[in-house]
Amino acid sequence: MPPADPPPDLIVPDGYTLxxxxxxxxxxxxxxxxxxxPVQEFNRDLSVACIRVWGEQxxxxxxxxxxxxRERKAQKAESKAKKQKLDDGKEREVEELATEGSEQVVEAAKPKLxxxxxxxxxxxxxxxxxxxxVRYAKEIPQVKYVIANDLSDLACEAMRRNVELNDLHAKEDITEEGSSTQIRREAKVRVNEGDACALMYNHRTSKNRVDxxxxxxxxxxxxxxDAAVQCVNDGGLLCxxxxxxxxxxxxxxxxxCFANYGGLPLKGEYCHESALRLVLHSLATSAARYGRYIEPLASLSIDFYVRLFVRVKTSQAEVKKLVANTASYYVCSGCQSFYEQSLGKVKTSVSAKTGDTNYHYKVNTGPPVSDKCPECNSIFHLAGPMWSGPLHDKNFIGKVLDHVEANSDKYGxxxxxxxxxTVAKEELDSVFFFSPGHLAGTFHCIAPSLHDVTSALLHAGHTVSRSHAxxxxxxxxxxxxxxYSIFRSWIKNNPxxxxKISQTSPSRVLIEKEPAFEANFKHHPGATTKSSAVKLVRYQQNPLPNWGPGSRAVSGTKRKRPADA
Ligand SMILES: C[S@@+](CC[C@H](N)C(=O)[O-])C[C@H]1O[C@@H](n2cnc3c(N)ncnc32)[C@H](O)[C@@H]1O
Ligand SMILES: [Zn+2]
Known part of the structure; x- marks a missing residue:
């Protein structure tokens, strides 16, 4: 969608661009x-759509x-009415009243609103x-108001100007439609100049929280x-x-990485998924300190950044489950195979008396693998701890997708x-991924197609999806x-x-092993899905010359944050 036309009476002042x-x-x-x-338009579009859908839910x-x-109040009124009649000694009328008279009471008890x-x-x-x-205020109908904060005075000056330009500022003496009374219109975007953490900590008591x-x-x-996980309402959204x-x-x-997120990164083609899991780990452990837990709704690796949408809720029982949703990984330095070491384990039992499920948490046993990779004999590196649970809520992503499909013209x-x-919606909950093209490099063979490998995995009884990352x-x-058995079968026909492979190469160890089963590369009907038909536009179309994370603005503030890398 091309952007809307600017206001016709707008005169762009000298020294500014529109x-x-x-x-x-x-x-x-x-x-x-x-x-x-400007390249973050995709981030902003996605955020508008996700917040809208979260709001609807x-x-x-x-x-x-x-x-x-309302129902509970009506029932309470009904039983009160019955009791009153009985107290009045009109027992014989009770049955009739229960069906007639009390219905009137019930109706009366129902709020008219x-x-x-x-x-x-x-x-x-x-x-x-x-x-x-400004976009949130204009494009999300359920928004009451947005608090827009920045530490920089120049940024806040720009914001005030932009809020007014988009007619979202407070106005005195507004005349309501169909009335002659003059009222004050509160600002839809309220600019606050100050430190983000100070502002969020000011909103952490339950009556001051934001959604x-x-x-x-x-x-x-x-x-x-830390401040963000505390100032969002129960069931609220953190982006x-x-x-x-x-x-x-x-x-x-x-x-x-450990200092910032409490876990170690990894080297491997799935490093962007691990980045998402490290951020989720940091969000989940920060929330847990306050008896709160997170539900990841969408965790996306995009261009040069990650963007996550998580719901924050309060429940001590759910917080306990985090230890079983957190894992470290041994990552092979030769072939990138990985082995999960979950930090804790949970056992469940059902109470014979109440039928309730009881959870028992235990420390885990380990290690999950020997000190050398069983596939290629290379050493392991340690990654994590990080979030090992699902990255997305498929139902939520499905709703966002429906919304975007119905409103394609509303997003650039x-x-x-x-x-x-589409890809994220079909993504399996399993941890990490591999690409046949990359693995073919490790095996020094010609690459089987995605379709061939998918079919072989499905024939062997496994589930398969794409990864959005x-x-x-x-x-x-x-x-x-x-x-690897599938690849070892593949190289039997594609020698x-x-x-050309050195005697000491891990690839030689990998290749020389016999496959544990003979892979079947014939077309499997399950190999074609919606997401396999999607040619993922991974990078912004027509990137600008300064495409990338961007640098800090000349902020008008002396405060410096630690370097990003
Ligand atoms: C990447 S920009 C935000 C871009 C914006 N969200 C958008 O979509 O266009 C980051 C901003 O954070 C501000 N900032 C940095 N540290 C801050 C802090 N401690 N409190 C408030 N603002 C801060 C900077 O002044 C800068 O304007
Ligand atoms: Zn290995």
Whole structure:
């Protein structure tokens, strides 16, 4: 969708340029382009769609509760009415009253008001130009107001200007339609100048909490996570961007990754999924300190950053489950096979008396593998601990996808949104992935097609999906030994030039092993799915010359944050 036209009477002041995105327009100081990264339009589009759908789900839950409460009150009134009649000594009328008279009482007890759809408050902790907050206010109908915060005075000045430009500021003496009374219109985007953590800590008591918190920093979101998990309402939504993939998705700065996220990164083609799991680990353990737990709704690896949407709830019983949803991984330095070491284990028993499920938590046994890779004899590196549970809520992603499909014209990046959501919706919950093209490099063979490998895995009784994180990759519940048997079968018909492989190469050890079974590469009907037909547009189309995470704006503040890498 091309952006909407700017207001006809707009005169762009000297020293500014007009930037339009979707419904919204902002004025950017010409000398400070770092204020805005236009390539993040996909991030903002996705966020609008996810918050809308989260809001609809939250409203359905509230409506259901409201109806149940109404029913409960009506029943209470009904039994009170019956009791009153009995007390009056009119026992013989009770039956009739129960069906007639009390119905009138019940009706009377029902509130006359219809259910009013709920509205919610968003806190954008790091707003820069305010473009994201402006879009939320204009494009999400359930928004009551957005608090747009930034530490920089220049950013806040820009925000105030942009809020006014989009007619979202407070107005005195407004005349309501069909009335002559003059009222004050509160601002739909409320600008706050200050430190993000201080603002969020001010909102942490249950009556001050907000419904949605958005963290979109330069680099890591780590310094803001403790405050964010506390100031979001029960069932509220936390949206987090981290652009420090040098820390999260390489092994160049393991000490920094551990300091920021409480886990170690890994080297491997699935390093971006591990980045998502490290951020989830940090969110989950931070929330757990306050008796809260997270439900990942969508965890996406995009271009040069990760973007996560998680629901935050309160329950000590759920917090306990985290230890069994957290794992470290031994990652082979030769062939990238990995072995999971879950930190804790949970045993369940059903009470014969109550039928309730009881959970018993135990420390785990280990290690899960010997000190050398059983497939290629290389050493292991340790990664994690990190979140080992599901990355997404498939039902939620399905709803966001439906929303985008029904509103394609409302998003500038809708083809890419559909592509990524389609793949994420079908993604298996199993941890990490492999790509046949990459593995063919390790085996020094010509690459089997994705379809061939998918068919072979399905014929061997495993499940398979794509991964949204890397085009051409597969997720499966098959162990590495089964995947390698498929490759060992493949090279029987597609021989490898062994003379080109050094005697000491891990590949030689891999290749020389016999397959444990003979793979069947014939077409399997399950190998074609919606997501296998999606050609994932992984990178922004027509990237700009300064494409990438962007640099900090000239912020007008002396405060410095630790370097991102
Ligand atoms: C990447 S920009 C935000 C971009 C914006 N969310 C968007 O979608 O256009 C990060 C902003 O965080 C602000 N910032 C950095 N540290 C902060 C802090 N401790 N409190 C508040 N704002 C901060 C910076 O001034 C900068 O404007
Ligand atoms: Zn290995």
């Amino acid at each position: 930037h339009s995105e979707n419904t919204s327009h902002i004025l950017l100081p010409s000398d400070n382009g770092a204020f805005l990264n 939250m409203d359905e839950t509230k409506k259901l509760k409201w109806e149940q409460e 219809e259910y009013r759809p709920s509205q919610f408050v968003i806190l954008e902790a790091l707003s820069a130009t305010g473009l994201r907050s 949605v918190v958005d963290l979109d920093p330069y680099g890591t979101a780590a310094p803001f996570i 987090v961007t981290c652009t420090d993939l040098q820390v999260l998705a390489t092994t160049n700065y393991p000490e920094k 990046t809708s083809p890419r949104m559909k592509g990524m959501l 890397v085009a051409g990759s597969l997720k499966t519940d098959a162990p590495r030994s089964a995947i 490898v030039k062994m003379e």
